[in-house]
Amino acid sequence: MKPYRRPISPLWWTKKTSYTLFVLRELTSVFIWAFLLFYLVQLSHLAQGTDEYLAFRDQRASFGWLLFHIVALIAAVYHTVTFFNVSPQAIVVRMGEEKVPPAFIVGPQYAAWLLTSVAIAWIVLR
Amino acid sequence: MAERTITLEVFRYRPDSEQEPTFQSYTVPYREDWVVLDALNYLKDETDGSLSFRWSCRMGVCGSCGMMVNGTPRLSCSAFLKEYYPGPVRVEPLANFPVERDLIVGIDDFMNKLKSVKPWIVRDKEQPVSEGEYRQSPAQLATFKQYSMCINCMLCYAACPVYGLQPDFVGPAAIALAHRYNLDSRDQGQSLRKEVVFSHEAVWECTFVGECSVVCPKDVDPAGAIQQEKALGALDLVKSVLMPWGSR
Ligand code: SF4
Numbered sequence: 001m002k003p004y005r006r007p008i009s010p011l012w013w014t015k016k017t018s019y020t021l022f023v024l025r026e027l028t029s030v031f032i033w034a035f036l037l038f039y040l041v042q043l044s045h046l047a048q049g050t051d052e053y054l055a056f057r058d059q060r061a062s063f064g065w066l067l068f069h070i071v072a073l074i075a076a077v078y079h080t081v082t083f084f085n086v087s088p089q090a091i092v093v094r095m096g097e098e099k100v101p102p103a104f105i106v107g108p109q110y111a112a113w114l115l116t117s118v119a120i121a122w123i124v125l126r
Numbered sequence: 127m128a129e130r131t132i133t134l135e136v137f138r139y140r141p142d143s144e145q146e147p148t149f150q151s152y153t154v155p156y157r158e159d160w161v162v163l164d165a166l167n168y169l170k171d172e173t174d175g176s177l178s179f180r181w182s183c184r185m186g187v188c189g190s191c192g193m194m195v196n197g198t199p200r201l202s203c204s205a206f207l208k209e210y211y212p213g214p215v216r217v218e219p220l221a222n223f224p225v226e227r228d229l230i231v232g233i234d235d236f237m238n239k240l241k242s243v244k245p246w247i248v249r250d251k252e253q254p255v256s257e258g259e260y261r262q263s264p265a266q267l268a269t270f271k272q273y274s275m276c277i278n279c280m281l282c283y284a285a286c287p288v289y290g291l292q293p294d295f296v297g298p299a300a301i302a303l304a305h306r307y308n309l310d311s312r313d314q315g316q317s318l319r320k321e322v323v324f325s326h327e328a329v330w331e332c333t334f335v336g337e338c339s340v341v342c343p344k345d346v347d348p349a350g351a352i353q354q355e356k357a358l359g360a361l362d363l364v365k366s367v368l369m370p371w372g373s374r
């Protein structure tokens with residue numbers, strides 16, 4: 001008598017919200033990768049001098065590129081938030097018999113994020 | 127007042143007479159204090175004695191009554207009908223496992239995986255009984271207690287899409303149990319377990335979907351255990367690159 005193996009639909013990730021959110025989280029890395037690629041190209045143009053860089057920048061001043069950056073930013077924020085939020089499962093700090101509460105693991109990461117963002121904003125905008 | 131009822135759509139597979147599974151609808155009395163397992167036992171007693179499923183303790187301890195209830199892995203002895211009223215309630219065997227008959231799945235793969243991580247206390251050398259027990263402080267116990275609550279119900283495997291797609295994945299409960307023994311101050315078996323636990327089929331196959339921990343009825347948090355073992359695995363890798371000759 002043969003055990004029955006149920007097939008798995010290629011659309012398995014649409015069957016549950018948590019699976020869909022997971023696949024979206026994985027997908028964000030594509031945009032982060034694409035943005036980093038763009039960033040490297042941008043840097044290489046910058047290395048060739050101001051004129052070259054400004055020409056490159058002006059060529060990219062279209063709605064399509066703006067949209068790409070907005071989507072990449074949303075993806076990066078989603079990735080970061082979901083990453084921070086699950087980190088207490090991976091990082092366990094103990095004090096005697098007690099576990100340090102998750103907020104103490106997540107909090108400092110958000111604080112560091114905020115501080116870094118403020119510092120970068122200050123350097124760029126000053 | 128007419129007695130209230132609820133419909134159960136039960137997955138049936140009779141390998142002796144059919145090639146493919148089917149769903150069969152049954153109507154059972156609805157009782158506020160009934161769990162899905164009570165309804166199945168009612169069916170087996172009153173309607174259809176051929177319906178097959180596993181159970182034992184009826185109190186969320188033995189881990190044998192796991193089923194998919196409306197698509198989510200649950201202990202059928204803890205899934206109350208009232209959570210699903212007015213129904214229908216779809217009852218299927220645990221996902222990702224081969225079905226032997228009706229709601230019964232084959233567990234050989236899981237048993238072999240469990241064994242592969244040596245989920246017992248390993249000592250380099252057993253200390254003679256005359257030297258007394260291995261003592262442990264409450265703080266040392268607290269490091270692994272959570273992971274020792276596992277009842278081997280396999281709900282986590284049914285929730286894990288990675289296990290569904292890559293059946294060689296060692297999986298949540300087995301890695302969580304390896305972690306439980308690795309954290310135990312009395313254990314010295316970490317180096318024996320690492321060949322399995324740090325392998326591609328174990329921690330590195332996990333993409334942290336996290337559903338195993340959501341469905342776990344005992345708050346074991348296998349997903350957390352896997353990430354913690356991943357960190358140890360990464361450290362081990364770095365060490366082996368930096369000090370290939372180092373003491374292991
Ligand atoms: S880790 Fe939780 S869900 Fe998985 S087998 Fe153990 S008790 Fe069941």
Ligand code: FES
Pocket residue numbers: 181182183184185186187188189190191192201202203204
């Ligand atoms: S019958 Fe034992 S856990 Fe449900």
